[in-house]
Amino acid sequence: MKKEHLYTPGPVTVPPEVLLKFAQPMYHHRTPRFREMFSEVNAKLKTVFRTQSDIITFTSSGTGAMEASVVNFLSPGDKVVTINGGKFGERWTLLAKAFGVEFNEILIEWGTAPNPAELEKILADDPSIKAVYTELTETSTGTVFDIKAIGEIVAKTNAILVVDAVSGIGADDIHVDEWNVDVCVAGSQKAFMIPPGLAFMSVSEKAWKLADESKLPKFYFDAKKAKKAADQNNTPYTPAHTLLEGLNVSLSMIVDEGIDNVIARHAKLADAIREGAIALGLSLYSKSPSNALTSIVFEGIDAEELRKHLKADGISVAGGQNEAKGKIIRIAMMGYATEADVMTALSSLERALNKMGVEIEPGRGISAAQASLMK
Numbered sequence: 001m002k003k004e005h006l007y008t009p010g011p012v013t014v015p016p017e018v019l020l021k022f023a024q025p026m027y028h029h030r031t032p033r034f035r036e037m038f039s040e041v042n043a044k045l046k047t048v049f050r051t052q053s054d055i056i057t058f059t060s061s062g063t064g065a066m067e068a069s070v071v072n073f074l075s076p077g078d079k080v081v082t083i084n085g086g087k088f089g090e091r092w093t094l095l096a097k098a099f100g101v102e103f104n105e106i107l108i109e110w111g112t113a114p115n116p117a118e119l120e121k122i123l124a125d126d127p128s129i130k131a132v133y134t135e136l137t138e139t140s141t142g143t144v145f146d147i148k149a150i151g152e153i154v155a156k157t158n159a160i161l162v163v164d165a166v167s168g169i170g171a172d173d174i175h176v177d178e179w180n181v182d183v184c185v186a187g188s189q190k191a192f193m194i195p196p197g198l199a200f201m202s203v204s205e206k207a208w209k210l211a212d213e214s215k216l217p218k219f220y221f222d223a224k225k226a227k228k229a230a231d232q233n234n235t236p237y238t239p240a241h242t243l244l245e246g247l248n249v250s251l252s253m254i255v256d257e258g259i260d261n262v263i264a265r266h267a268k269l270a271d272a273i274r275e276g277a278i279a280l281g282l283s284l285y286s287k288s289p290s291n292a293l294t295s296i297v298f299e300g301i302d303a304e305e306l307r308k309h310l311k312a313d314g315i316s317v318a319g320g321q322n323e324a325k326g327k328i329i330r331i332a333m334m335g336y337a338t339e340a341d342v343m344t345a346l347s348s349l350e351r352a353l354n355k356m357g358v359e360i361e362p363g364r365g366i367s368a369a370q371a372s373l374m375k
């Protein structure tokens with residue numbers, strides 16, 4: 001018999017109360033029932049984003065909202081800055097390329113966070129830059145960026161700040177309004193605790209002004225059209241209202257726990273995993289580790305083989321990508337995650353290392369994690 005535990009950085013485990021919501025009979029979406037539910041969802045999304053701004057919901061995976069945050073605010077030949085410290089930061093550069101936008105890419109070493117001073121200099125040297133595209137949490141490395149510091153810099157310029165918070169929001173802290181984030185992008189299959197299929201994008205007043213001038217082609221991801229409908233608690237096209245029904249439940253779980261408490265829980269779980277890994281003599285891949293997921297480095301063994309041993313034990317974690325492939329595993333405690341999950345993951349890790357012939361003292365990692373959780 002095998003019992004499955006999903007500790008990947010999306011998709012994540014969906015709580016049973018949400019799963020049950022998906023088993024309800026279908027209803028039509030152009031109805032008061034839909035509009036009431038969508039209005040509840042939008043109010044609760046604002047609490048999680050910590051914003052008063054509009055939030056647009058798209059039926060797509062997270063990348064759809066990333067594309068929307070390019071095509072809705074820019075025109076051909078516009079200049080932007082992209083910050084690339086991994087697979088998702090690289091996606092900003094690829095989007096800029098795909099849409100004929102000129103980009104100045106800040107390429108940073110994997111596992112590190114950007115230096116805000118470097119961005120400040122680039123923006124000061126070129127006042128024509130329209131937007132800065134960055135991550136809150138770079139999922140390929142498990143690194144959290146200092147969005148507050150970046151926001152202070154970008155707010156002083158004409159550029160808008162666009163943050164990919166798909167894996168970060170609800171785990172790593174972000175204050176969209178207070179930190180001057182103009183466009184914040186999120187997705188459903190991460191800390192929102194529902195399956196893939198919905199993407200979100202908050203839009204500030206500064207960003208809406210840019211949207212008025214934007215000439216890049218857009219149709220399905222047209223934010224202005226979506227906002228017009230959202231103002232009536234509607235969507236321009238058929239919404240994934242089954243997913244939205246589930247989201248309404250998972251958002252209530254988040255709001256009831258309190259967003260500050262949710263972030264503190266993720267911080268506590270991530271701390272315990274990190275201390276457990278270090279006690280086992282392992283090291284962390286990121287120099288600025290995220291609460292959403294922890295990347296652990298393995299020397300002398302194949303991390304992909306280790307992942308197979310974990311999988312045989314019912315534990316799914318992510319491996320490394322590109323240069324990190326075979327070198328790291330990424331353990332996400334994202335959304336529906338508790339202290340018991342930390343212990344489950346670490347104990348399986350100890351047994352997997354033992355199976356691979358790595359000499360470890362059994363219980364050393366979980367003991368350190370226990371101590372961390374009991375602090």
Ligand SMILES: *Cc1c(COP(=O)(O)O)cnc(C)c1O
Nearest residue numbers: 010061062063088139166167187
């Ligand atoms: C998961 C994720 C996305 C979205 O990817 P999709 O596969 O399109 O959902 C974007 N950015 C980050 C940082 C992510 O972790």
